Amino acid sequence: MVKTLCLGPLTDEALRGGIPGTNGARVGKTMSEHALWPVLRQAGGKDPLALGSAAQSLRTADWKARTDGAKVVKSICPYCAVGCGQNVYVKDDTIVQIEGDPDSPISRGRLCPKGSASLSLIESLLREYRVKYRRPYGTHWEELPLERAMEMIADRVLKTRRETWEAKDDEGNTLNRCYGIAHLGGATLDNEENYLMKKLYTALGVVQVENQARL
Amino acid sequence: MSRACPEPVEGFIDLTSAAAESATYGAEERDRMGFFTDTTLCIGCKACEVACKEWNQLPSDGYEFTGESYDNTKELSGNTWRHVAFVEQMEPERDTGRWLMESDVCKHCTHAGCLDVCPTGAIIRTEFGTVVIQDDICNGCGYCVVACPFGVIGEKQEDHTMGKCTLCYDRLKVGEQPACAKACPTESIQYGVVDELRERAEKRLEKVQQKFDGAQLYLNDPNDGVGGGGSLFLLLDKPQVYGLPPNPIVPTKDLPQRWRTAGIAAAALFGAVVLCAVSRR
Amino acid sequence: MGTSFGRGGATTFQQDLQNSDCIVIMGSNMAENHPVGFQWVMEARERGATVIHVDPRFTRTSAAATKHVPIRAGSDIAFLGGIIHYILKNDRAFKEYVVNYTNGPVLLRDDFKDSEELDGFFSGWHADKNGYTHETWQYKDMDTHGEPPDTDKTLQDPRCVYQVLKRHYARYTPETVARICGTEPQHVIDVAEALCANSGRERTSAFCYSVAWTQHTTGVQTIRGAAIIQLLLGNIGRPGGGILALRGHASIQGSTDIPTLFNILPGYIPMPHAHAHDDLKDFIESEGAKTGSWGNMDKYIVSLLKAWFGERATEQNDFCFDLLPRINGDHSSYRSIMGMLDGTVKGFFCIGENPAVGSANSGLHRRALANLEWLVVRDFSEIESASFWYDAPEIESGELHTESIPTEVFWMPAAAHAEKDGSFTNTQRLLQWHHQAVEPKGEAHSDLWFYYHLGKRIKEKIAAQEEPFSDPIAFLTWNYPEKGETADPDAQAVLREINGWDANGRALSDYNGLKADGSTACGCWIYCGCFKDEVNQTARRKPGSEQSWVAPEWAWAWPANRRIIYNRASADPQGKPWSERKKYVWWDEEKAEWTGHDVPDFNKTKRPDYTPEAGAKAEDAIAGWQPFVMQEDGLGWLFVPNGIVDGPLPVFYEPHESPVKNALYSQQANPCRQQFPRTFNESNPSPSDAHGDVFPFVLHTYRLTEHHTAGGMSRTVPHLSELQPEFFCEVSPELAQLRGLTHGDWATIFTSRAVIEARVMVTDRVKPMRVDGKTLHSVGLPYHWGSRGLVTGDSANDLLNITLDPNAHIQETKGLTCDIISGRRPRGKDVPDFMNAVRTRSHLEGQE
Secondary structure, three states: OOOOOOOOOEEEEHHHHHHHHHHOOOOOOHHHHOOOHHHHHHHHHOOOOOOOOHHOOOOOOOOOOOOOEEEEEOOOOOOOOOOOOEEEEOOHHHEEEEEEOOOOOOOOOOHHHHHHHHHHHOOOOEEEEOEEOOOOOOOOOEEEEEEHHHHHHHHHHHHHHHHHHEEEEEEEEEEEEEEEEEEEEEOOHHHHHHHHHHHHHHHEEEEEEEEEEHH | OOOOOOOOOOOHHHHOOOOHHHOOOHHHHHOOOOEEEEEOOOOOHHHHHHHHHHOOOOOOOOOOOOOOEEEOOOOOOOOOOOEEEEEEEEEOOOOOEEEEEEEEOOOOOOOHHHHHHHOOOOEEEOOOOOOOEEEOOOOOOOOOHHHHHOOOOOEEEOOEEOOOOOOOOHHOOOOOOOHHHHHHHOEEEEEHHHHHHHHHHHHHHHHOOOOOOOOOOOOOOOOOOOOOOOEEEEEOOOOOHHHHOOOOOOOOHHHHHHHHHHHHHHHHHHHHHHHHHHHHH | HHHHHOOOOOOOHHHHHOOEEEEEEEEOOOOOOOOOOOOHHHHHHOOOEEEEEEEEEEHHHHHHOOEOOOOOOOOOHHHHHHHHHHOOOOOOHHHHHHHEEEOOOEEEEEOOOOOOOOOOOOOOOOOOOOOOOHHOOOOOOOOOOOOOOOEEEOOOOOOOOHHHHHHHOOOOOHHHHHHHHHOOOHHHHHHHHHHHHOOOOOEEEEEEEEEEHOOOHHHHHHHHHHHHHHOOOOOOOOOOOOOOOOOOOOOOHHHHHHHOOOOOHHHHEEOOOOOOOOOHHHHHHHOOOOHHHHHHHHHHHHOOOOOOOOOOOOOOOOHHHHOOOOOOOOOOOOHHHHHHHHHOEEEEEEEOOOOHOOOHHHHHHHHOOOOOOOEEEEEOOOOOOHHHHHHHHHHOOOOHHHHHOEEEEEEEEEHHHHHHOOOEEOOOOOEEOOOOOOOOOOOOOOOHHHHHHHHHHHHHHHEEEEOOOHHHHHHOOOOOOOEEEOOOEEEHHHHHHHEEOOOOOOOOOOOOOOOOOOEEOOHHHHHOOHHHHHOOOOEEEOHHOOOOOOOOOHHHHOOOOOOOOHHHHHHHHOOOOOOOOOEEEEEEEOOEEEEEEOOOOOOOOOOOOOOOOOOEEEEHHHOOOOOOOOOOOOEEEEOOOOOOOOOOOOOOOOOOOOOOOOOOOOEEEOOOOOEEEOOOOOOOOOOOOOOOOOOOEEEEOOOOOOOOOOOOOOOOOHHOOOOOOEEEEOOOOHHHHHOOOOOOOOOEEEOOOOOOEEEEEEOOOOOEEEOOOEEEEEEEEEEOOHHHHHHHOOOHHHHHEEEOOOOOOOOOOOOOEEEEOOOOOOOOOOHHHHHOOOOOHOOOOOOO
């Protein structure tokens, strides 16, 4: 089959419609050698059958990895405890890609399917960014400003602490604890987060502090 | 620079081989790059499938339980450019057995049927000897779908153009390896210069054959029906066990012969027209 | 591991697996759940190592292994016992290692009685208290304090640990073990022989395990079984050896090191107990040790109190020790759930965790959540633990009603790992820093932000109003630099507090710098050194390709950046490498110090022939040839006299629910297991009970590569959801035939707790077992699904019963009983009817 390429030059505008989800990353500038009409490139060049260079579109010619020139932020995979190194690529305050960090002596740049899906995890359409509140016996979620939520939670903690405070046990031994509050944390929390939690809970007298490690 | 320049295969002319096509880039031409997928190292984790979709920003292919072992994406498609096949082969007493896993991908054939038949010039051979569909040119006609002996190409959900593995053309251009090969935890997917991969594959086969009788290379032979693949595979069983065609043949294989016939006919026609015009005068 | 070797962490690191000559993966599906770590197993395999996978299922790990051995779920202790039996019977132990580095030669008290003598019980059992006292488990003549115990270095004395062990395992022959495990005697011999052949001076073998060991009522004892094997074969502290605990979450090791656990403070310091610890002196005396690293308990606890209470902690006020709350029993997660159901627990923080899907008996958890006064859930999306009040299965079945649920729910958006600074501690004790790449969107914040600001608010409120016992909050140091518009606390400042500082406020460089006089502060003594030289050592990223295979300059491992711990054992008693091939850490006579590829896990200048003086304290009491520096006697414990509640040696018991009678003892299950009999947490009858045949099949739950635990981080991701879109059960063709199950169709699975449905996967990879002459079928269930997300399904955890290991309070998920029938489950009001019928059939009414 012999093909004949497009007779007119491909304009930037014509190029922009396509490739959904690429945020225009593949749309490039006009390159001079590609400014020639494709049919002329085919006729006059080294690719008379238009199977290689002559058939390359402007966009293809200028199509480059979106990570090129991005800022690389060093990270660690949030899924299992292998602890694979991740490179987080950032452009214009947006993460454009997360992949393995070849420097890591543990993972050597590799990631499993979950680690490879880290960006989709962060960008998941199911992720939500506003506080939601359900009042006692309520039948629906309500909006609640973050500040208000923080204030209400602090009040609940102190109220329950007051109501369930245990100073001594039946034999008169010191307990000094609040038994009405419990905590269960995931094991994807940072050490620093766990540290502040344990410190605050212990000061509050909350002893039922637990995490996934047990489960 | 070593170039993939296999002996010409009978029935093909040089102009439509990977080497000739990538030579159209002149000084821009690079080593022919490809994959060696060594299934003896595959643990079926599907990191390749996910890494591919993340990089190429492809959507999911639907949420359907197939019951075909642990394979729920079923096959390569316009939205799935890496696909892991699972084949359960337990011994009769079932204490042991094999669970074959193979990550399939576009073969980037030396003689690529899809490229030959594409009427719009959307499919090109790149300077790396790989085959890429340009979705800004593709009109979705689907000729390439039937021209691929492996069933690699499919329609993309979002823009109805055709989709398949680009060997991460955009990454190659900046010196990065394809996303799937980079992610693969066990180096089952190896990326490199095709000639070197061929050598590596031969050596690996020698080692593996000592343990597994049926071990064989797939698409490493420049004399096969596609002129050898840019993607090579080391399999532990016959290709058809993995859902791969045992003797793939590019449907455009006898194209040159037809061209010759068509050329003669065209020349005769042209001659007749000229004769006609001359005789009128 | 803590009880056998001294520290509750993996003894080695993942990359070191490449040096193994034999790797036994047991209780773990490593290739599926830790694919990237598994590259090191593949590396070893390609170098010629034997890789053995012992597991009930033929998984992706089995497919990559050189040998798969199927055993029945819950029979691991018997299988490990078979290996120990083989080693001892054939005299294959690494004697020089055993004699010098373990308590094998130590003589036990004459009144110690083994479980072989007492039909499944050790001496010290008190039936009335359902527990043991430990006096008879002690070393002989240990009342003469401070003296080394009596030993027999020839290992011949019938009272020495080695001989006790021999008798204890005498009946664990390949034939008996195979009968219990449903496997072939030859498999037991093959695995044992592979381990023996690949151990000794020239070769080493490693064990990898995961939650299929811990999630049993005998979880801790299973790990003990592996510890005994590795000590007998001399594989601890050496390259290519060790026991690698593979943990499933990014910082699960970190969340026990800096515990959000009820019974410990940071660095494994016990929480003060109401009965035992009146003041700091009491605490140090009873919880510290005279000898070994725990001899420095005073330094660790005082420095912690200084980190928390700062200037307010003084020698005069016992460094505010009195301000710590006291525990007086089990306050673990499952106990809290019971508290919620009983109304004693009113408020609950659920942070990055989804118990409504992920915890054993998740239905009971949902009922508990529905009985709270208030609940705070922090996560990326609205998970089932936040939505239970309107979409729990119990709402659909009419057992709960939205309008009657009092729980006030605060759902709060959390920041993801790339949206915050912080460190994770991975499976090999390695702290790795992740840097913030972008700001979280909207109201999403890190949990660090949440707790910091919650603490700040609470401190302000307490200053303004009368509260009971407000001193600990008022005194608490809570000053961290804030950054940016959202006043994010500086995570590095928190890490620096964890590391600690000296009297001049300079970051400490290791825990040897800690003092008991209040001049140092340190938030977690085992992490001391992670901010050495005022540098965040956890953020070090010298490329692996530019350093040795140990990669000591990549991040920071506790303790003191050691990658293989107890590595003194990689040299012989004289300090020379056991062999050139397995050289790792050794004594350099010229420089008079320990040196090698890793940081020596030993006093650097302590000579191999150092002999402690009588009465020496703490680490000075550890001899130059004793590698296990955390233990009071510096030895690896084949026999555990202290620190474990259900026996000094592992004993094979059947799971709490089992279709099989214990073939070795009349005692069916672990007598110390922790049970919570109550409505909705009934136990299925087991065969020695009446109606034990109602639930004839073994049920076990597990994970798949394509998903993450309860699904909160994978069912929200299209690229993962499509790979395993539906909840399925794995059954053998034989069971399918027996129950009329059709591949790809639906099956209904039920226990006395719940009824659920799953798609059927009939596969040859599941094999019915022959156990004691009987065919035993199993139903395998991945547990990732719930009612929300891109892909939904019933939760396998609804089926489970809450019964726990008595040491770790971890639930049994890997071996219960169930029944399975063809077709879809009942819906709506038919669910309680179905369950009532099941309970009636198994005569469970009123099991309280």
